Amino acid sequence: MRVKEILQSPEAIGKSLEAKGWIRTKRGNKNIVFIALNDGSTIHSIQVVINAPDFPEDLIRQLTTGACIGIKGIVVQSPGKEQSVEIQADDITVYGSANPETYPLQKKGHSLEFLREIAHLRPRTNTFGAILRIRHALAFAIHKYFNDNGFYYLHTPIITGSDCEGAGEMFRVTTLSASNPPVLKDGKVDFSEDFFGKETSLTVSGQLEGELGALALSRVYTFGPTFRAENSNTPRHLAEFWMIEPEMAFYEIDDNMDLAEDFLKSLIRYALDHCRDDLEFLQKMYDGELIDRLTFILDNTFERITYTEAIDILVQSGEKFEFQVKWGVDLQTEHERYLVEKHYKKPVMVTDYPKDIKAFYMKQNDDGRTVRGMDVLFPKIGEIIGGSQREENYDKLKSRISELKLPEKDLWWYLETRLFGTAPHSGFGLGFERLVLFITGMGNIRDVIPFPRTPKNAEF
RNA sequence: UCCUCAGUAGCUCAGUUGGUUAGAGCAUCUGGCUGUUAACCAGAGGGUCCUAAGUUCGAGUCUUAGCUGAGGAGCCA
Secondary structure, three states: OOHHHHHHOHHHOOOEEEEEEEEEEEEEOOOEEEEEEEOOOOOOOEEEEEEHHHOOHHHHHOOOOOOEEEEEEEEEEOOOOOOOEEEEEEEEEEEEOOOOOOOOOOOOOOOHHHHHHOOOOHHHOHHHHHHHHHHHHHHHHHHHHHHHOOOEEOOOOOEEOOOOOOOOOOOEEOOOOOOOOOEOOOOOEOHHHOOOOOOEEEOOOOHHHHHHHHHHHOEEEEEEEEEOOOOOOOOOOOOEEEEEEEEEEOOOHHHHHHHHHHHHHHHHHHHHHHOHHHHHHHHHHOOOOHHHHHHHHHHOOOEEEEHHHHHHHHHHOOOOOOOOOOOOOOOOHHHHHHHHHHHOOOOEEEEEEEHHHOOOOEOEOOOOOEEEEEEEEEOOOEEEEEEEEEOOOHHHHHHHHHHOOOOHHHHHHHHHHHHOOOOOEEEEEEEHHHHHHHHHOOOOHHHOOOOOOEOOEOOO
16 A cells, blocks of 8 residues: 555544555664654655564664665554554565665755755655656646647657757757768768758757647647757756746737736646645745745736836836846846835736847737737746737748748748638747746756756766 | 856765864664654764866965856846
8 A cells, every 4th residue: 555545544543454655764773673663655654663673673774765675564544643544564575775874865954955965765755756746736737737638639749950040059969970971962961861961959948839739729739848959047047957848829919918827827726735844844944935926927917018128027016127127128137126126016917028139920919010929927937828819820930040041941831821711810938947936936946857968968 | 158156974064364183964873752744762884075287394275277067147938
């Protein structure tokens, strides 16, 4: 039986059963030994009580922090204060011992930086157990939300041949020799010899393909790995991360904002309803205001302002910013933080950015100088969602592509959807790890993904 | 990529204006304790002071370069 079930089942008392897991701590003396056993099913461990004289001494010696064991025994009410039930051990199996001289996890005091160096073992800590369970619950909640709302899960490609997705540096995918690739007469690499007969990369976004799906199934979403080869060294960036990108036909920018707000709130609500123990643990250990902050998001409407209004607020704030506030220049982190944390003190959605600072596919407004982009800004982590209404007009889209000198020949299929049965449509991208970061209250994105990939780090 | 800070025992850290044999807590090991709660009590072992070069009679400490990590910025989700 799993530890979570035992702890939740009053009827288990008096029954004989088997629990398997890893030892968190061991206490006691020659006569009685207490073990905290955890199998990852819950943040809580179950206490195993061993009457030491009943077992061989060398077996007891193997019961150390980190060892994997199975315990057969009777569940009894615990006379101790800290737990309601415990297992009185009749039989002990050691599946795998853990040499206490060399096992790096101890009973107390590990920095998150140290745990990153032992990412193969950190899932065994309370902290990472909690994070990984919350991460799972949120992934499940995302699929549930979309399924319940008539969206179809679309699998967009991970290898892409278009380098015009416009979201950053890409990782090349190739089977050509790194030391001696075939070359053309001008010395450049001959990608026609490559596996796909052209230069290919890992995707930086499934959006363009997502739009193709939306213009057929009306509502789709993607949820998959995304790769950016930017040399970003921050607590909010990964080279490999998971992104959720809903794309909806017949949604205008306001519908898009409604969805983004309802979606985020439903995910936070799901976590509060289903991950209470883990959230309480993280609140106790790392972030005393975590649950209040999550509840606050649920209880308040996101502020909706245009970029132009944001600029006015910042100019009139009297605040001294390092970067000058000026219409036409993108909002800096310090500006976003001011809006979210000082001015409105709640999530803010900013729309209608100058077209020159946003991607080619965003729908152009009639004013000729702004586009219907939208960013959702959260306290602590900044931009959690970026999205827009898409330009559905063939001529406007085409002229924007040529203005920006993008390779039109690689985008023929994207353009063609505007030629045949085009429709107003919108969508956005949510960084999954940023969501998990916010909901767990952790400070560094490398601690909310099991095996982070960042510049100079692809260990494990 | 830029700026700032850090790197000393398995982990977290202290180490004074450069000066004898580099310390503490936790962990580990040994001993003690029949109900512990990050158990407790006593004792012991444990160091390439990130690497390289330099200054100096003498460097954990100062200088330079590099490596690694963290924070801030940019890019963005």
